Amino acid sequence: MDEPGFRTIFEPFRIHSVEPLRLTTRAERREHLRTAAYNLFQVRAEHVLVDLLTDSGTGAMSRDQWAAIQHGDESYAGSPSYFVFADAVRELFPFEHVIPVHQGRAAEKILFSVIGGPGRVVPNNTHFDTTRANVEATGAEALDLVIPEGLDPTSDHPFKGNMDLARLEEVLTTRGDDVPCVFVTITNNSGGGQPVSLANLRGVREVCTRFGKPLYLDACRFAENAWFIREREEGQGDRDVADIVREIAALADGMTMSAKKDPMGNIGGWLALDDDDLATACRNTLILTEGFPTYGGLAGRDLEALAQGLKEVVQHDYLRYRIRSTAYLGEALRDRGIPVLSPIGGHAVYIDARRLAPHLDPLEYPGQSVAVALYELGGIRSCEIGTVMFGRRPDGTEVPAAMDLVRLAIPRRTYTQSHVDYVIEVCEALAERVDSLPGYRIVDEPRALRHFTASFEPIT
């Protein structure tokens, strides 16, 4: 069914096992907020009605993934489950070495501890927070080189995740000796789940080849990125998504992966690369921190589930539903006058809280205020991506982040259109009373990554 011919977004699955959602009252949620010091990471998940905190590890596995789990072989070394997993990875990303890890940041930690270090600089379109933190933890510098449109919340550029090739070339010309590799994140999560075009990836490859630098992908949402290429890039509309993914992989020398996103896992990741010496060094580090190279911090059953997930995520019916259903939410909010980052990304809708609540100063955390109000009003858990997350500088000063966003991330195959319609209704009700939302102040915060554990109170 390539073109269903009807407008309804067809969810290409039906429900086989249900998880109850317990309804809560507004009074109860007010109490939960007080207990959590207005930090949504501190709210118990059973007190959430629709959990849009993240799309990472929160998706529903399929019948066939649960069946694959029964094939898990838990041998310490050389498990057949490893080979099933490595073959499934290579079917899409034909790299020589496939090294499993427990999640994406473990792959980052291992790779950058080998190739990073003081004086080094790693260019990326936009580093995700853990990627940046793992680069910086080695003393290296993490440089974001996304195109200018990628920083403009109103630009409708179809590939806002693209790397600025001129700036990349400039960095390689002036600081080439310090660059161990170039990274591209597909899709660009920190920039709003925006895709990178095939043409841009080919351009990055050409620059890397000219300067003799390896190209790595942070490929968590590779299938969503490939679907956007098929939909938006000239000459790509008739291609099989798996084929586009293989072409992307062929442009790169290696990848890090969080298998908690497109590979449909609840846990997992990998590091894959062609360079034999680098792979040996990474495996040696892996043994110290993750485990033996044929399981890397995962159970054999996890490896089997991921192998099956990789087959499912490149199916066109799934990707059409996935991208359309995210756009459905974003478009509905936009139609109701709620400012959202455009174009709508693959895995999430980002509300522009600074524009929605202009009465709040960025240092009163408009994103936090909107996120707390969504929970209080309708039990919806979202994630502030703004001044709370990025405002504290390493020197202790506080400045407004570039944007104050609230991310509504959509877990894969988990919520129905009715749940999404409910989210739209709650957002609309919130927009009607947005003038009355209070700002927040932080009363206690840790030294780093404060958004996870800080305590807040409303400014009355």
Ligand code: F0G
């Ligand atoms: N790279 C990107 C682009 C990511 O979005 C994430 C995680 C990681 C790396 C790290 O992977 O969590 O498996 O260690 N993003 C999640 C999110 C946490 O909510 O966007 P991980």
